[in-house]
Amino acid sequence: MKKYNLVLFFIAIFFITMGCSKVSEVTETKTKASEEGTGTEPKSVTLLYSFAPGSLDPHTESITVRAGITETLVKIDENLEIKPWLAESWEQIDGKTWRFKVREGVTFHDGLPVDGEAVKASFERAIEVSKALQSLLKIESIEADGQQVTFKTTDEYPAFISELVHTNASVIQVNAENIEHAPIGTGPFKVTSYIQDVQIQLERFEGYWDGVAKLEKATVKFNSDGNVRSLSLQSKDADIAYHIPTESIEIIEKSDFLRIESIPSLRAHFILYNNNKATMKDVKVRQALDMLINRPVIAKDLMNGHATEANGPFNKNLPFGSPKEITAFDPDKAKALLEEAGYHLNAKGLMEKDGQTLSLKLATYQGRPELPLMAQYLLAEASLVGIEIDIVVVENVDSYLFENQDEWDMVTYSILTTPRGDGGYFFNVAYLPAASLNPGQIDNPELTSLIEVLNTTSDQFTRNELKSRGVEIIQEQVPQSFIVYPHIVVGVNERVINWKPGAEEYYLLTNTLDVK
């Protein structure tokens, strides 16, 4: 009997320790996001995003534009064209001078008007706190006069207007007390609370210049685990969840209250060849490897159809994207090209030239789970034509590539090629000899001089022509093999209406977003 008492005693301890005195709190009806919007509950959504910002400072983080808190002078529309936003209009006075007319009647969340002086003060702070933005915008001086603001750049800088789309160029009230936690912007939503790494709570700004938001409240939450994001959508803890992992897509598609939105992103997954290595300097070897990439299979099977096959760095929907067909998977032609390059199959069935077999080291990294799979797939296809590939998985890919330039022959890589709708960025970072994303030391004189011309050309039509020509050179010389443009995959609750994700992934919470 005493022993049974003991059992009861421990069960009691167990429950007390568990904090079950709070059981009433636990079992109380869960207020689901989906249940809001009916009756007297305010209309709201919860958006779940993968990357948590370090703070809410709009000049160092992107989240404030994404969450509809701040806005920039210009934005890109769904066709990735530059459109007025806080600036009503602009003109380029000369190569270095740009004048903007700030929209009348726009106020910050604290009610103060947005004029030239406010924009000037915001930009001065932005380039002071963000070294990246300082180097991006190359601003020498800013002058304000009424609703006008005039920027002078240090050099002739035609890309200035498109770089103003950068989220860190947000216009904010610089006199706000706690910019890192509660920035005061001009967007449709204002911050009510912020917990770093966890969530931002927002309420609509009643004085929004472009029409007050349909939603009264919104929450942006952060979670870096794809499975948790997907589960949160299924449990209705989130209404919109970004970057749904491939394995969860089917479950969401089958759900009767959820849908998947999938659109090609501005990113490209590709293989970068190391120009430091003698083998890779031979264009025929690069072309042969390019033909061993089975793009349709990668897009369909490896990425479950949530990727578009690539024919160059830029999506063909862009004005400077190439209309050319993708390189077909053709092992026979690849073999012929290698033979033209002086290789022959040896007794072991391996490609050999001057007594050296064609053995290549392919670096990859786990950061984007599909990249190591692509590496394995290429390894299998390359072995069919006698190329040996040794895959090395590295942790910090950029550091590895730059610090070990004699070790690797090729790498699976991924870059946002048109972050602000202008391909000039990718040409500059990936092809100039001393560029920051050119660890393969690509040095093509024709491409370099084209980039120099591009960097001083203002006319959009000529710029697009130049970029298209650049793409042609890339297709001929194959410094990289572009594989796919991965899609942005977003899980959405059916109650969310008037909303679609954009390829630019900048404007997530908008004034038109609504719920049923």
Added chain:
Amino acid sequence: MIQIIFARLGQMVFVIFMLTIITFSLMKLAPGDPIWTMLQVDEVIITFEEKESLREELLFDQPILIQYGNWLKNIVRLDLGKSFVSQQPVTKEIGSRIMPTLFLTMGGLAVMMGIALLLGSLAAIYQNRWIDHLSRLLAFAGASVPTFWLGLIMIYLFSVKFAILPALEHGGIKSLILPSFTLGLGLAAVYARLLRAGLLESYSQEYIRAARARGIGEWQILRVHALRSALVPVITMFGMSFGSLLGGSVVVEVLFSYPGLGKLVVDAVFKRDYPLIQGYVLFTGVVVVFVNLIVDLSYRFLDPRIRYGKGGH
């Protein structure tokens, strides 16, 4: 007693000094470049000249020993520096994470202690009976299940299937339940077995038999006599694992978007945010040494033989 405390504090300074040297060297040897993190924000065109000028500005081009010396000088002035990434003082960054981490740790410990006490004691009392086998089975299962999987299963069951607990809520007891169970269940397994072994040893002691002979009730024997001495190894192990519990709950923190120290430091490691990593190591070092000091002192309370300086039986 005071002598012991002072001796321990002396040891603490030495341990932390060694810890700073090891971490500083390891961080510098590991591949990765904080300059990338600082400049490569949202696809901005950066040239090598700009990278190198920032490197000079931050004195990263100086020899390691000088960098280490500079950092140590600031530490003496209680200045842990600023995070490279957020530009916030390291003390503020760490300070803002202490309470959430403590709550999570306490939640995890409550679950662990509850389960370990229940399973460990039942297993010892009903040795080799079905309840002991069940406890062993649960202990093996608990120790083998990876935390991230357990967390996902918890969310699936309690948030998606039964819809009784939130997957991603912050604040309040409700939001602590799933993370605490995920953290505590795995740990409980080991402690339950440890407690069972300790209790069985206690039960074999003569003073327990003497207590039974005096007619003292079974549960009182357990609570007053057996459990106290059985807790000594449990508390020792707890002291040793407290540090890792503070920083090691990172998987749970990532799964449940919990703003704790573990997540902060793992992000800092990936971004090579040296000041934050160093500050964290220093902080954890101090906490671990303090906890061990408290653990040592607690023996004196739990086991009178230690208090009175008597050994053996």
